[in-house]
Amino acid sequence: MQKFKQLDALVAPLDRANVDTDAIIPKQFLKSIKRSGFGQNLFDEWRYLDHGEPGQNCAARPLNPDFVLNQPRYRGAAILLTRDNFGCGSSREHAPWALEDFGLRALIGTSFADIFYSNCFKNGLLPIRLPKAEVDALFDQAAAVPGYRLSINLEAQTVTRPDGKTLAFEVDPFRKFCLLNGLDDIGLSLRHAERIREFEAKRRIEQPWLFAQES
Amino acid sequence: MLKTLYDKLWDDHLIRQEDDGTALIYIDRHLVHEVTSPQAFEGLKLAGRKPWRVGSIVATADHNTPTRGWERGIEGIADETSRLQVQTLDANIREHGALAYFPFLDARQGIVHVIGPEQGATLPGMSVVCGDSHTSTHGAFACLAQGIGTSEVEHVLATQCLLQKKSKNMRVEIDGVLGRGVTAKDLALALIGKIGTAGGTGYAIEFAGSAVRSLSMEGRMTLCNMTIEAGARCGMVAVDDTTLDYLKGRTFAPKDALWERAASAWRKLVSDEGAQFDAVVTLNAGQIAPQVTWGTSPEMVTGIDGAVPAPEDFADPVKAEGVARALQYMGLTPRTPLTRIAIDKVFIGSCTNSRIEDLRAAAAVVRGRRIAANVKQALVVPGSGPVKRQAEAEGLDKIFLAAGFEWREPGCSMCLAMNDDRLEPGERCASTSNRNFEGRQGNGGRTHLVSPQMAAAAAIAGHFADVRTLS
Numbered sequence: 001m002q003k004f005k006q007l008d009a010l011v012a013p014l015d016r017a018n019v020d021t022d023a024i025i026p027k028q029f030l031k032s033i034k035r036s037g038f039g040q041n042l043f044d045e046w047r048y049l050d051h052g053e054p055g056q057n058c059a060a061r062p063l064n065p066d067f068v069l070n071q072p073r074y075r076g077a078a079i080l081l082t083r084d085n086f087g088c089g090s091s092r093e094h095a096p097w098a099l100e101d102f103g104l105r106a107l108i109g110t111s112f113a114d115i116f117y118s119n120c121f122k123n124g125l126l127p128i129r130l131p132k133a134e135v136d137a138l139f140d141q142a143a144a145v146p147g148y149r150l151s152i153n154l155e156a157q158t159v160t161r162p163d164g165k166t167l168a169f170e171v172d173p174f175r176k177f178c179l180l181n182g183l184d185d186i187g188l189s190l191r192h193a194e195r196i197r198e199f200e201a202k203r204r205i206e207q208p209w210l211f212a213q214e215s
Numbered sequence: 216m217l218k219t220l221y222d223k224l225w226d227d228h229l230i231r232q233e234d235d236g237t238a239l240i241y242i243d244r245h246l247v248h249e250v251t252s253p254q255a256f257e258g259l260k261l262a263g264r265k266p267w268r269v270g271s272i273v274a275t276a277d278h279n280t281p282t283r284g285w286e287r288g289i290e291g292i293a294d295e296t297s298r299l300q301v302q303t304l305d306a307n308i309r310e311h312g313a314l315a316y317f318p319f320l321d322a323r324q325g326i327v328h329v330i331g332p333e334q335g336a337t338l339p340g341m342s343v344v345c346g347d348s349h350t351s352t353h354g355a356f357a358c359l360a361q362g363i364g365t366s367e368v369e370h371v372l373a374t375q376c377l378l379q380k381k382s383k384n385m386r387v388e389i390d391g392v393l394g395r396g397v398t399a400k401d402l403a404l405a406l407i408g409k410i411g412t413a414g415g416t417g418y419a420i421e422f423a424g425s426a427v428r429s430l431s432m433e434g435r436m437t438l439c440n441m442t443i444e445a446g447a448r449c450g451m452v453a454v455d456d457t458t459l460d461y462l463k464g465r466t467f468a469p470k471d472a473l474w475e476r477a478a479s480a481w482r483k484l485v486s487d488e489g490a491q492f493d494a495v496v497t498l499n500a501g502q503i504a505p506q507v508t509w510g511t512s513p514e515m516v517t518g519i520d521g522a523v524p525a526p527e528d529f530a531d532p533v534k535a536e537g538v539a540r541a542l543q544y545m546g547l548t549p550r551t552p553l554t555r556i557a558i559d560k561v562f563i564g565s566c567t568n569s570r571i572e573d574l575r576a577a578a579a580v581v582r583g584r585r586i587a588a589n590v591k592q593a594l595v596v597p598g599s600g601p602v603k604r605q606a607e608a609e610g611l612d613k614i615f616l617a618a619g620f621e622w623r624e625p626g627c628s629m630c631l632a633m634n635d636d637r638l639e640p641g642e643r644c645a646s647t648s649n650r651n652f653e654g655r656q657g658n659g660g661r662t663h664l665v666s667p668q669m670a671a672a673a674a675i676a677g678h679f680a681d682v683r684t685l686s
Contacts, residue, residue: 022652031296033253085413091348093364122366174237189374209469209477
């Protein structure tokens with residue numbers, strides 16, 4: 001997993017509430033057995049004017065000029081501003097895969113859906129929750145100032161605006177540790193393999209029906 | 216200390232905890248399907264790891280599978296990428312093993328959230344995970360059941376554990392008696408309408424109250440299934456006689472003396488009297504009408520006696536803008552009574568509403584009637600092979616076919632349209648599924664979520680109709 005320490009990047013505002021993972025990456029692209037290559041189909045139904053199917057040359061497809069990520073001023077954005085409940089719906093991890101593959105590294109919004117939120121951290125993508133008033137101000141500024149950038153420091157847990165104002169955010173220490181170091185949490189969990197084995201052995205004796213029918 | 220059901224389930228699976236509360240939770244049952252598992256198995260292989268306990272795995276192919284043309288075998292999956300995904304699951308299970316595998320074309324194949332309970336592979340007190348958000352369904356059996364991402368699927372395969380922090384407790388108390396024609400689906404939609412699609416974010420929901428106790432297991436599964444649409448990763452119902460009666464004798468349920476021992480342990484899977492909840496929401500079942508969604512989020516819902524709202528009804532500008540966009544996408548005009556909205560297609564199926572009780576309820580409405588002339592297609596997709604055969608044994612297939620419905624093979628089908636069952640742009644559907652997101656049932660498709668009875672009533676009338684007033 002890619003480490004995340006600091007990021008100074010262009011900001012794109014996606015001004016919609018309840019953006020679901022079906023919108024982030026439509027179902028037809030979930031047929032892939034790979035983890036990569038989803039970026040070109042990120043927000044496919046909003047981003048292109050035609051209907052997307054797997055295997056197309058997306059460079060040749062007609063873009064929807066009204067969609068925020070297609071506007072020249074937001075090209076190269078690595079930070080996406082979002083509204084309430086971003087990432088709701090399906091648990092598909094293809095959503096963070098697509099966001100990351102597109103080039104986004106951080107999301108800033110008022111709230112994220114639970115499963116999506118934890119999926120982001122597994123993929124080097126930092127979702128930042130801020131109070132509504134602060135998010136509203138960021139939306140206003142990003143719309144008003146072309147080339148609007150924000151600076152994120154995960155170690156310090158801060159987002160710094162161009163006017164110097166610093167916004168503090170919360171993140172679980174464990175997730176922060178994994179993201180700062182680009183750590184695979186499976187390796188970390190397996191350090192407790194002995195504990196897991198003991199727990200499992202005890203469970204097998206106390207609640208054998210949970211293990212029944214195994215050969 | 217007094218504990219909620221969720222507290223009890225959490226404590227019973229807790230292996231260890233970091234200082235910040237991040238916990239290692241043991242997983243009893245891992246349900247696996249073809250869409251969210253291939254990258255997890257590949258990750259396992261790349262890291263040189265093996266599954267920790269294949270005996271926890273129950274697998275099936277459901278998302279991509281066609282609902283007709285099964286006589287052509289695997290070639291019946293016309294789309295090459297879909298076929299490869301189904302074959303990849305076959306190969307992964309063949310390589311590693313599983314407690315049970317119900318592959319494409321198997322007599323017991325079906326939607327993963329239908330077959331787990333049906334086979335008794337979902338048992339009270341289990342922690343259940345699946346790379347699918349509707350895993351919350353299994354909470355109906357007092358399980359700690361939740362949807363996970365593919366990285367977590369790999370984590371569970373490798374460690375038999377999940378890393379997560381404990382959620383807060385929410386109790387949804389539904390008392391009163393459901394009116395005729397009002398179902399668990401209507402309770403779920405009414406709840407989401409009340410608390411919103413983010414109302415349950417950060418919570419584990421326990422459904423309680425007399426209306427919940429009176430639901431069958433099928434109804435409880437429908438209710439818990441939709442918990443994720445309220446933002447909560449898991450929903451659950453305490454164990455009672457209904458739970459035990461459903462499970463007794465099922466394939467993977469314990470037998471004889473072990474059943475007695477298990478049943479007495481399961482009886483304790485209830486919230487302690489007086490246990491504290493962080494939030495409590497109450498609903499009166501008697502006041503809930505059959506629900507119909509009108510927008511592109513499950514919270515955009517109202518009773519069948521209501522009308523499409525206008526953006527200006529909403530004070531919050533972001534919400535008003537969302538409503539305006541939804542009405543444009545749905546092709547609806549504010550103030551239109553729901554009963555005046557004509558439909559093009561009907562879908563009865565999905566992990567929300569494809570169980571035998573759902574099919575019986577829809578068939579009871581359809582019996583002796585014909586679908587309206589303007590309905591281009593009406594599909595019934597049973598949740599599993601056993602559901603399909605049970606329905607056929609009861610003659611339900613004949614009732615549907617006589618009315619002009621198509622009777623299909625099991626799978627997720629038009630709930631998410633990964634196979635060939637889908638809406639064309641602009642088509643409007645009365646659907647018993649769980650999500651009315653833009654494009655969910657097909658690019659440009661317009662989905663209205665309803666109960667099986669209401670889908671059947673819409674099929675007959677050609678527009679949404681109040682099932683309570685049908686003779």
